[in-house]
Amino acid sequence: MHQGSATPEEIYRFIFGEIDTVPHLEALLLLWNSRPKKWSEEELSQRLFITASAVAEVMQDLVRRNLIAAETSSRQYWYEFRSEEKERLIEGTARAYQSELIRISTLIHSKASSAVREFARAFKITKQKE
Amino acid sequence: MLKIEMFLLGVLAAASITAGVFFLRFWKDTRDLFFLAFAASFIIEGFNRVGLLLSERPNEGSPWIYLVRLLASLLILAAIVHKNYGRNA
Amino acid sequence: MGPAVYILSALTTLLCAVLLLLGYARARKRLLLWSGLCFAGLTVSNLLVFVDLIELPAMDLYLWRLGTAVIAMALLLYGLIWEGR
Numbered sequence: 502m503h504q505g506s507a508t509p510e511e512i513y514r515f516i517f518g519e520i521d522t523v524p525h526l527e528a529l530l531l532l533w534n535s536r537p538k539k540w541s542e543e544e545l546s547q548r549l550f551i552t553a554s555a556v557a558e559v560m561q562d563l564v565r566r567n568l569i570a571a572e573t574s575s576r577q578y579w580y581e582f583r584s585e586e587k588e589r590l591i592e593g594t595a596r597a598y599q600s601e602l603i604r605i606s607t608l609i610h611s612k613a614s615s616a617v618r619e620f621a622r623a624f625k626i627t628k629q630k631e
Numbered sequence: 632m633l634k635i636e637m638f639l640l641g642v643l644a645a646a647s648i649t650a651g652v653f654f655l656r657f658w659k660d661t662r663d664l665f666f667l668a669f670a671a672s673f674i675i676e677g678f679n680r681v682g683l684l685l686s687e688r689p690n691e692g693s694p695w696i697y698l699v700r701l702l703a704s705l706l707i708l709a710a711i712v713h714k715n716y717g718r719n720a
Numbered sequence: 721m722g723p724a725v726y727i728l729s730a731l732t733t734l735l736c737a738v739l740l741l742l743g744y745a746r747a748r749k750r751l752l753l754w755s756g757l758c759f760a761g762l763t764v765s766n767l768l769v770f771v772d773l774i775e776l777p778a779m780d781l782y783l784w785r786l787g788t789a790v791i792a793m794a795l796l797l798y799g800l801i802w803e804g805r
Contacts, residue, residue, distance in 0.1 A: 565748070613660035616751040616803045620657075621665050623743025623752055624736075627715040639786040646793035653800040697725040704725070704732040711735070 507593030515590040516608060519566055521615040523606055524551050524559050529580075530595050532569050536580035545578070562615075640684045647677030668710030672703040679703070723773040730766035733759045754799025761792025 507515070520526045527549055532540065545560065546553045560578045563569045568591075570581035582588065598605055612618070651674035658666035679699040686693070740756030743749075765788040772781040 561748070613657065614803060615747075616749040617657045617661060617666075619743060619747040619749045620740070620751055620755065621661065621663055621714070622747075623739045624665070624711050624714050626739070636782060636786060639783075639790055642790050643786065643793060646790070646797055650793065650796055650800060694722070697722045700729055701725045704729045707732050707736065711739075 506596075507589045509597070511590060512593045512597050513608070515594060516605060517612065519568065520609055521562060521612075522559070523609055524549055524555065525562060526594070526598065526605070526609065528556075528559050529563055529568055529591065530598060532578060532580040533591050533595055539572075539577045539579040542576050542578075637684060640680050644677045644680035644684070647673045647680060651677060665710045665714050668706045668713075672706040672710075675699055675706075676703045723770050726766050726770040726773065730763050730770065733762040733766060737763060749803075751799045751803035754795050758792045758796035758799070761788050761795065765789040765792060 516526070520529070528545060531545070531548060532538075540548075542553055542556045542560070546556045549556065549559075551559070557576075560569070560571065564571045564578070567583060568587065569578055571578045594605075651670045651672075654666045654670035654673060658664070658670060676699070679696060682699070683696060737756050737759035740752045740759060744752035744756055765785055768781050768785040768788065772785060
């Protein structure tokens with residue numbers, strides 16, 4: 502397993518592979534920085550300056566990527582330890598975002614929308630990872 | 632050809648070409664040839680519909696028309712095969 | 721040869737529909753739902769062309785062939801227009 506903090510390349514690959522939009526990243530980092538605090542969708546909507554329905558979609562995407570935990574009945578979300586690897590990557594991303602917000606935002610915006618990428622991915626039925 | 636049939640063919644032609652243009656944008660955004668194939672498929676099918684408009688109805692059995700449809704289908708199948716077994720799969 | 725092309729076309733669109741709808745079940749992106757439904761509709765349209773070409777039914781299927789294709793393309797355009805966010 503890796504030791505020490507995440508390298509820039511690992512952070513780049515993490516953001517490119519797992520983070521769909523800037524709100525996704527800010528939501529993840531918000532939960533990470535405030536862990537293990539549980540957040541409701543209204544609180545998140547106010548903190549992140551996005552609508553409640555956008556919050557729901559963002560948080561469900563993060564849950565599906567196994568980055569955060571959720572309780573569907575009360576619609577609450579919080580950061581929960583998943584793996585050493587993820588801790589390293591998120592911690593590194595949090596640090597990087599503090600110092601290089603514009604570069605990271607540009608990186609995220611340069612990705613084609615995740616819907617488009619998922620469209621292409623839907624046709625990939627052989628085993629190699631895309 | 633009835634007016635409604637010509638109208639629907641026109642709608643189909645416009646819709647297919649528009650969808651093709653969207654796929655062109657996806658190709659530009661992702662640099663994935665997969666989308667170029669879909670774009671080509673929809674655009675040529677769009678023009679195929681225009682071809683139908685200009686001839687007797689109904690004649691999807693005419694060779695020109697169905698060969699273009701064949702090409703459109705093969706483009707999509709080739710794109711799927713390439714995505715799974717091609718160089719950049 | 722002619723009718724067979726529409727069977728191939730139907731199989732192609734069916735494959736696309738299945739893969740896209742499975743993709744939607746996995747990733748929940750609306751674009752996959754609408755495009756999957758589009759290809760499902762195009763499959764129906766292709767099958768109707770085939771049936772019409774081999775002259776099976778007594779009735780005229782032309783409007784049904786066109787109509788299903790138009791609805792299918794409308795679903796696709798709806799998904800394409802609203803996917804970018």
